[in-house]
Amino acid sequence: MRLAVIVTEYPKFTETFILRDVMKFLESGADVRLYHLAPYNSSEVLHEFARPTRAIARHVGLVSPRTLASFTAGLGRLAGPLTVIGAQQGGKPVLAGKSAVVSVAASAIARELADWGADHVHAEFAGHPATAAWVIHRLTGIPYSVSCRAHDIFRTQRLLAEKLGEAAFVRTISNFGRAFLASHVRGLRAEDIQVIHSSVDVESIPQLGPPSQDGPFHVVYVGSLQVRKGVDVLLRALAATDIPDWRCSLAGDGPERAELEALAADLGLRERVRFLGKQDFAAVSTLYESANVIAVPSVIGPAGRTEGIPNVAIEGLAFQRPVISTNVSGIPELIRPGETGFLIEPGSVADLLRALEDVQANPAAAYAIARQGRRLVEEEFSLAANARRQLDLFRTHSAAALGRAAE
Template sequence: MKLAVIVTEYPKSTETFIYRDLVKFAELGAEIRLYHLTAFRHGQTLHAFAEPTRGWVRPIALLGGPALAAFARAALRHPLVLGRTLLQIAWAYRAHPKIALKSLALAPKALAIAADAKDWDAAHVHAEFAGHPATAAWIGHRLGGPAYSVSCRAHDIFRTQQLLDAKLGEAAMVRTVSDFGRAFLKDKVAGMAARDIQVIHSSVDVTRITPVDTLPSTAPFRILYVGALEPKKGVQHLLDALVEAGSALGDWCCELIGHGPSADALRAKAGALGLSGRVRFLGMQPFEAVAAAYGQASVCVAPSVIGPNGRQEGIPNVMIEALAYQRPAITTAISGIPELIRDGDTGLLVPPGDAHALAEALLRVQRDPQAALEMARRGRAHVEAEFDLAVNAARQLALFAG
């Protein structure tokens, strides 16, 4: 099938979960065109496994000739539908003027994407995230573009539910990555209670990840964090937990892989806490280096919290990866995380923002590595059963085909 996919940004080094899906879709026979709403991000790393996606990108400028021409055609042919659609956006986001302006500004590009996809004879348009990508797919469909679906993940539905009733209500298929997300939509969004919402977890290719069936036998005790350095990730609480655990952890080190707006503040905090010699900020790393870090880790930690404006995780993809590599995992009991990490079974859960509980969990893994490895083995089996890329990608394609 010919599949058009809309994302907000491209490339984006942290959105490996999207690129995994796209590459697998192509392996399963789909032809793909990829549209990004913002300008091409030249400074971002595109991991080697995602390199094929570069050839699928269709660059359309936000207010370039094709976008303006598509908007003019829509205004001439369907002025009432276009006008009602734009008014609906403005009214829905009246309490969020920044979102309203961005949504209205992308209308010409959304129409150009729809026209390009239709000319290509795309069978379906898929929006990755329920925010601006879903808005673009919805606008295009309203003005005669292909049927569309939406993947709902985390902040895209938790931050605001405005306009979701229209965007999701008119979609051919709605997918969330967690049961928590489905329950949230059914509770918070008009019309969703009776809607058939598909739960398809974010996935990893378990056939290409060899589980590491041992833990490091020599010091130091290696603590690994992978992800963006931003408030909702809760890394500040990990630093506090390391101080609290102190010498009881023995010889330890902590590696932080990723970048983000909190990086400087976290470096300063680590220095102020006297952790600079043990905590290493490695910045963004290629996927191959991240994979090696998983294999060497004694424990992987995702100390997620609910951040500003309700921003929170769906299910952290790094925790899925950690379990795929069969690493002991510690994270927090928010959102859909308990669907992956079952406390004491596939990993350890602590309350969000609780540095003391996080310190205790680290010590538990350090003191009983064999029990931690047993949990990691059960975690790998859980990922194989519910988070396998081949199974979940095939399921998505079948739903797209409808």
């Protein structure tokens, strides 16, 4: 099948789960085009496993003659979507303006996909990618679907009824997300929403033995450095711990890095905490292997920005390492207290401190829990299985399938 996948940015360090799905779609024989709405992001790391996606990544410039020609030719049919955007987002002029700009780009993508004979369009995230897919559908009739994850649905529900309501199917990554959409978006029913978790290639990750107890107790954090990740909570817990010998590795970058480095210095942690910046997956895998515990101290950030189910928590359990995370969004569907991990309340330094010290004091019990976490990942978060489910849905709802059904 001919499948178009739409994202906002490419590459993006924190969205490796999307590129892993795309790689599986390619391996399964699908002809895939990966459209990124923003220009190529040369400041980001493109992981080695995802390098083949460079050949299928495409960006449509807003000021190109082809884009302007497509926009002019489709202006009559664009009037409907633009009117809906104005009605739904008119009170938020910046948001409405961005959606209008995305619509212009979508008109050019629509022309390319019609010429190509695309069977299906899949939008990764319910924000701008879903807007583009919705406009493309309005212009061409090509069926589309949307993956809903976290802040893309939690921050605002403007335009979601239209974008998700016209989709061939809607996928979310957690039962929490499905319940949220069903209760916040008119016309959507829980039974009509597919829950397919974000996934890791667990089959390619070897089952590791217990973490080494030689040397310092190693705390690992992997992810962006921004408020919703709760890294400040981790630093404060480490400053208060009685664990005699520990070190912490922070892999990632983001807008809070300078403040977090200053906080680590103020807390007297500079010699024990390493800010590693962005790391490719090979380096991150080495960190997982050396970890005694993986901390995922997510909180609800400004404007409701928060997690779905963080991929680092899934990856950590795939590597059979104890994971501490918080009772936010869909995280309890993965981190089940005393069964697959250690679940604490978001923002609680005291809770995180106790969990860290519990893992350090009882390494055999913590490892047994991590092994159970690995089994859950194999059952529900397998990349191979979940990519296959998505492809089956794409094929069922593709233009080719719908055309055959109409004959």
